[in-house]
Amino acid sequence: MASQSIMDEKHEWSALRVRSTFLAYFKERGHTFVPSSSVVPLSDPTLLFTNAGMNQYKSIFLGTVDPASDFASLKRAVNSQKCIRAGGKHNDLDDVGKDSYHHTFFEMLGNWSFGDYFKKEAIAFSWELLTKVYGIDENRLYVTYFEGSDGLEADLEAKELWKSVGVPEDHILPGNMKDNFWEMGDQGPCGPCSEIHYDLRDPEGGKYRNAAELVNMDDPEVIEVWNNVFIQYNRESDRSLRSLPNKHVDTGMGFERLVCALQKKKSNYDTDVFTPLFKRIQEITGARDYRGKFGKEDPDGIDTAYRVVADHVRTLSFAIADGGVPNNVGRGYVVRRVLRRGARYARKYLETEIGDFFSKIVPSLVEQMGDMFPEIKKKESDIKEILDEEEKSFAKSLDRGEQMFEKYAQKAKTKGSNDLPGDDVWRLYDTYGFPVDLTKLMAEERGLNINDKEVEEAQERAREASKGDKKATAALVKLDVHDLGALENMPEVPKTDDDAKYGRENITSVIKAIYHGKKFLKSTSEVPEGEQFGVLLDRTNFYAEQGGQEYDTGRLLVDGEAEIRVENVQAYAGYVLHTGYMVYGELSVGSEVISEYDELRRHPIRSNHTGTHVLNYALREVLGNEVDQKGSLVAPEKLRFDFSHKSAVTDAQLDKIEKISTDYIRQNSEVYAKDVSLSTAKKIRGVRAVFGETYPDPVRVVSVGVSVDDLLSDVENPAWEKVSVEFCGGTHVKQTGEIKELVIIEESGIAKGIRRIVAVTGQEAYDVQREAKDFLGLLNALEKMPFSPAKEAEAKKLQIQLNQLSISALTKSSFREQFAKISKSILDEQKAAAKAENKRVMDGVTEFFETNKDARVLVKKLDWSANTNKAISEAIKNVSGAKAQWRDKSVYLVAGSLDEGKVVHGCYVAEHFSSQGASGPEWAGHVAKIVGGKAGGKAGAPTAIGQGTNAEKLDEGMEEARKWIEKFKM
Incomplete structure (x- = not known):
């Protein structure tokens, strides 16, 4: 069987040998091996993932490298860089599985020269390695060079060098700016590049056909394998090009494509980069053999599913190993989307249960790649645990969504219609997270149509309903002393069990009371349409506003029958009141509902709350133990912390506070919580509590980095002074790495002896860092501008912009200093220009009359x-x-x-x-x-x-x- 032979083939050039040969070749030629940088570029918020081999060398190219670092003396480097292209500008996710060469995870083999060798050596190295070492037939290779454009001459030097190593002239092709001129960004180092393309087609009658016309035409059989970039210019802010004092070489070769060429395959997936994973997938699922078919030749979709799953398990494992934990924001959301896409393919086409599917493949991947990338071996158990947790969560929503789809489909068929109503399609997305394109695929299988305009209209109606006039003006429904007295006499309505608020799962609850208009009602049908009401449950996973942490929002629903949109949650003497509006249907006392808080809102709140604890610790470390918490706010978009301190916090102190906080976060410390008797908890050395606050007994102790049990085993241990330990009833991250970053954006006085710090974490922190970076670019450009009216106008504009910036307080302070210097220089230039103009005019008068x-x-x-x-x-x-x-x-x-x-x-x-x-x-x-x-x-x-x-x-x-x-x- 063909598929069996693909999966069991042995190759002269195994993937392992291909990679090791590349590295050895360049090591022998004076290149230093540099391990792959993380695929999650935590230090570069502009990138979702590392997507090219050169990312970690940016500082060398830009001339900003730390002179004390190893990179400062690096002249030649070689490595295999882990790359992910599944989100942002470079996104291959939608193509994976459908063709022979797209991957969300891939390796980029590369060699670099930093001001050392240039075109001659780079071209000679690449041709010798491919043709002499790997033994690739020269007739299959084509090279390109920059044809000239944008005021630049053609790179004829590269063309002549290719000829000199023996490339036939009809295999050397000119290429345009898009294909053969590489730029790091709108500004920065850049230069012409020279690609090497490989013809996968077999010769006819012993002769190769000329493939020149297929180069750079997206032909799957004539593919680019290697790109040599010759960095010799800098793109200035005015788009002009200046020659660099040092010239660099930056190359990148697709590992999977090279293996494909050396194993004489027409698909990257037919190589032993992927076939070991295919074997494991088959063992787990019992699916038929992989046959390497595409499109119409793969009618049951199984080959496509093999490719999708194998690709995605690579992406997921490497992303998670490097800290890209699935969540609802940024790169975490990309990881989650990749997992859900792969899980759906596995269940639908490979007919396997999901919940622990991907984690069963991980050991095969670790065995295959763990020696080259030891991080996946080290983090194997974490990877499997996170994958299982995510899969199980998705399995629940997938089941519920598919069940609802079946109900909607049956409803449409019963009405004799082939159209799935837009309201139903929108609800599948809004309630169950089904993307519209997934619903479309399911509808096609059932012979149903979807009208995009109807879906858009349903979305718009939902948006308008959520903004309703009554909601905007309605006062929050609250329980007063009389209502609480009435509840005490209603034994059928117990105080709410809210232990589940610390969990991350949906739960099932029972409605115990419905409250509206100062009355307890039996059904939501008694509430006038569009009016706010409250609901009491027997148990809840919603967080009621307390301890400075804002409330959760979300929904209470019976799938497909009724939904309450929860917009506020407050606690009254042990009763947790969920207030909101009816979206559709009706519910009654005794109804069993799914309680589903909004994770998109809760996630940043968790990060900000743990961030507050870390900040509190850092403040004590820098300002001393006299610092006492005087209040706090934990919201999705920011955290606010008020504390006692006699004077303003200096920039130097803020810098230390941020650094200590960042170090704590980067340690990815586990966050522990446990209920402890109040008398014992108060004895823990260094524990932080709000002065004057009344705490319950037992009290919840939250510790960052050291388990509460360890704290209790030796409560007087002075080491606990160096641990964040607080009494707290809030929700927190599992590990500090989830916080990502903490950036202080404001420090101010709010009363005598009371200071306030406002900070952001996570994605918000990345956003303010990006905003600061963008403004710095404008500031530096202003500084370099020659004196002119345009410079004066730009300075006025940037002054206003600077005042309005919401960025790091430290960065803003440094920007103000830089701007003050620029302003002074402009003023000096204005005075000098005025003086020169006065002299010029007066000299003209004098010269005339003297003549x-x-x-x-x-x-x-x-x-x-x-x-x-x-x-x-x-x-x-x-x-x-x-x-x-x-x-x-x-x-x-x-x-x-x-x-x-x-x-x-x-x-x-x-x-x-x-x-x-x-x-x-x-x-x-x-x-x-x-x-x-x-x-x-x-x-x-x-x-x-x-x-x-x-x-x-x-x-x-x-x-x-x-x-x-x-x-x-x-």
């Missing part, structure tokens, strides 16, 4: 500049002064700008002319009639200054100035 000693009048047009107005005023003062050198001469100066639509002019009438009745205002007034505007000056005075708007009539104005003064005797 034309008998002349009594100068009418002169000046070149326009931002300082011309002041220069003309200054010159008129200088010639009209009591001791002025040219006081006996009459002067008219004029300048204009067509672009700005402005004219400035000024004049001085010497005594010789004023004795004949001439005056400055009268002279200027005649000119103003032509150039527009007005001219000012006291009647009869010798000087006048004017401004106009008709710059196109400047020459006419000057002619009028000459004619008018000539009326008087010279």
Whole structure:
């Protein structure tokens, strides 16, 4: 059987040998092996995942490398970089499984030169390795070079070098900016590149067909395997290119594609990069053999499912090993989406149960790749645990969603319709997280249609309903003392069991009471449509607002029958009241509902709450033990912490506080919680509590990094001073790594001796870091701008922007310092430019009269500049002064700008002319009639200054100035 042979084939060039040969070749040529950087670039918030081999060398290319680091002396490097392209700008997720060469996870083999060798050596290395070491037939290889564009000449040097190593001229092809000019970003190092392409097709009649016309045409049989980038320019902010002082080489070769070529396959998936995983998938599922078919040749979809699952388990394992834990935000959401996509393929096409499916494949992957990438071996148990947890969670929602889909499908069929209503499609997404494209696929299988416009309309109706007028103005439904008294006399309504609020799962609850209009009702049907009401449950997993932590939102529902949108949760003497609105259907006392809090809201709240504990610890470390908590707020978008301290926290102290917090977070410490008797808990060394707060007995102790049991085993241990330990009833992350980052965005005083810190964590922290980075780019560009009116205008704009920025307080402070220096330099440049302009204008007057000693009048047009107005005023003062050198001469100066639509002019009438009745205002007034505007000056005075708007009539104005003064005797 063909599929059996694919999965059991042995190869001369095994994947392991291909990789080790590449690394050995370059090590022998003086390259240092640099282990792959993390596939989750925690230090680079601009990237969801590491997506290319060069990412970790950015600082070398940009010239920002730490001189004390190993990278500072690195001249030649080689490695195999783990890459993920499943989100953001580079996203191959939708193509995986459908073709022979797309992967969400892949390895990028690379060799680098940092200011050492350049094109000649790079080209010689790549050709020798491919043809002499790996033995690839030269007839299958094609190379490209940059053909020239954007004012750059063609890279004929590369072309000639390829010819010199023996590449036939008809296998050397020119390529455009898109294919053969590489740039790091809008600004930064860049340069031409030279690709190597491989023809997968077998020769016909012993002869190869020329594949030149298929290069860079997305043909699956003529693929790019290696790219040599020659970094020799820097892209400036004005888009111009400047040559770099040091030239670099950055290469990247697709490992999976190279293995495919060496094993003479037409699909990356037919190689032993993937076949060991296929074997394990078959063992787990009992599915038929993998046959390597695509599209219509794979009618049962099983081969596609093999490819999807094998690819996705690689992505999931490496992402999780490097800290990319699945969640509902950013890269965590991408990981979750990859898992759910793979799980759906596994259940639908491989007909296997999901819940612990991926974790069973992980050991085979570790065996295959653990030596090269030891992190997956080290984190194997964590990877399996997280995958199982995620799968189990998805299995629940997938089951519920599929059941609801069946109900909706049956309802449509019963009505004799082939259309699935938009409301139902939207509800599958809104309630069960089914993407519309998944619902479409399921609908097609049942012969049903979906109208996209109907779905959009349903979405819009839901959006409008959630904004309803009554909701905006309605006061929150609350329980007062009378209501609580009534509840005490209702034994059928117990106080709410809220232990599940610390869990992360949906639970099933029973409605015990419905409250509206100061009454306890039996059914939601008694609540007027669109009005807010409250619900009491026997047990809840919703967090009621307390201890500074905001409430949860979410829903209470019976699948497909009724849903309450919960918008607020408050606790009253042990009763937890869920307030909100009816979305559809009706519910009654005694109804069993699914309690489902909004994880998208809870997730950042958890991060911010644990972040508050970490911050509290850091404050004590930096400011001393006299710091006491005076209040806090934990919301999804930020955390706020008030504390006692006599003076403002300095920038140096803030820096230390952030660093201690960051170190604690980066340790990925486990967060422990346990109920402890209050008397014992108070004895724990270094425990933090809010002064004056009344705590329950037992009290919940939350410890970061050390288990509560360990704390209790030796409560007086001084080591606990170095641990965050607090009394707290809030929700927290499982490990501090989930917080990602903590950035302080504000420090201020709110009362005498009370300070406030506002901070952000997680995605919000990444967002403010990105915002700061973007602004720094603008600030640096402003600093480099030559002095001009444009620079002055940009400075005013950035001043406003800086004041409005919500970024790290430390960064903002440094930006203010940098901006102050720039502002001072602009002011100095303004003064210097004004002084130079004054001198230029006055020198022009002096030069004229020294050259034309008998002349009594100068009418002169000046070149326009931002300082011309002041220069003309200054010159008129200088010639009209009591001791002025040219006081006996009459002067008219004029300048204009067509672009700005402005004219400035000024004049001085010497005594010789004023004795004949001439005056400055009268002279200027005649000119103003032509150039527009007005001219000012006291009647009869010798000087006048004017401004106009008709710059196109400047020459006419000057002619009028000459004619008018000539009326008087010279």
